Amino acid sequence: MSMxxxxxxxxxxxxxxxxxxAARTLPGIELGQLVELLHQRISGxxxxxxxxxxxxxxxxxxxxxxxxxxxxxxxGIGLDEMKEAVRIxxxxxxxxxxxxPETLAKPLENAIRVAIASNSGETLNGxxxxxxxxxxxxxxxxxxxxxxxxxALQADFEADKNGYRTNLIKDCQxxxxxxxxxxxAAKVVRAGIYPIKQxxxxxxxxxxxxxxxxxxxxxxxxxxxxxxASTKDRxxxxxKEAESS
Numbered sequence: 244m245s246m247x248x249x250x251x252x253x254x255x256x257x258x259x260x261x262x263x264x265a266a267r268t269l270p271g272i273e274l275g276q277l278v279e280l281l282h283q284r285i286s287g288x289x290x291x292x293x294x295x296x297x298x299x300x301x302x303x304x305x306x307x308x309x310x311x312x313x314x315x316x317x318x319g320i321g322l323d324e325m326k327e328a329v330r331i332x333x334x335x336x337x338x339x340x341x342x343x344p345e346t347l348a349k350p351l352e353n354a355i356r357v358a359i360a361s362n363s364g365e366t367l368n369g370x371x372x373x374x375x376x377x378x379x380x381x382x383x384x385x386x387x388x389x390x391x392x393x394x395a396l397q398a399d400f401e402a403d404k405n406g407y408r409t410n411l412i413k414d415c416q417x418x419x420x421x422x423x424x425x426x427x428a429a430k431v432v433r434a435g436i437y438p439i440k441q442x443x444x445x446x447x448x449x450x451x452x453x454x455x456x457x458x459x460x461x462x463x464x465x466x467x468x469x470x471x472a473s474t475k476d477r478x479x480x481x482x483k484e485a486e487s488s
Contacts, residue, residue: 372424384470
């Protein structure tokens, strides 16, 4: 299936995030295609109110114009997926599984900021270029707190998607992802962020506890530098790491 790249109209933040998230539930449908289809089905502006008027029937009709079939099955879109997309477009509980940041009583001493690519809950399960959000933690070798949750869906509307995502976490020193491509990783590194790939993912708190163990034992030079260790201490850590390997 191919369609010319549509001109994406100006959208408010709430509407844009709903559409971006809904597009992810529809196999074979790109963000621009969904925006174009919605533009055809909605009279007037596309916003959070007009999105509530979109029905499953609207989507079925729109997809039938793409594949010539009644229900869109030729492009791999089932009724359950359309229902989920409509639920998201309506704004029903699309933020229900987002963890709540903690309010810091006072800044942590010798702290670093860590971003975790996530698609659900308080879990590392996202790729850098496609995750729904980044969980931002402030931590040192004894304490760890979730201080922010940043939606990455707006990146889908940007010309430089990886640049937008990198800028979103530019105040972090470490990034955990399930995967990240070479060009994207290069942008992250240039921004002063150290990317760590963990293919199997896992619960964020468990991953950060393991990072704390490394911070307490013998952090590698890159981590010791981020922690603010002196050159003398970094050399000592490096020697200790070599002796134990």
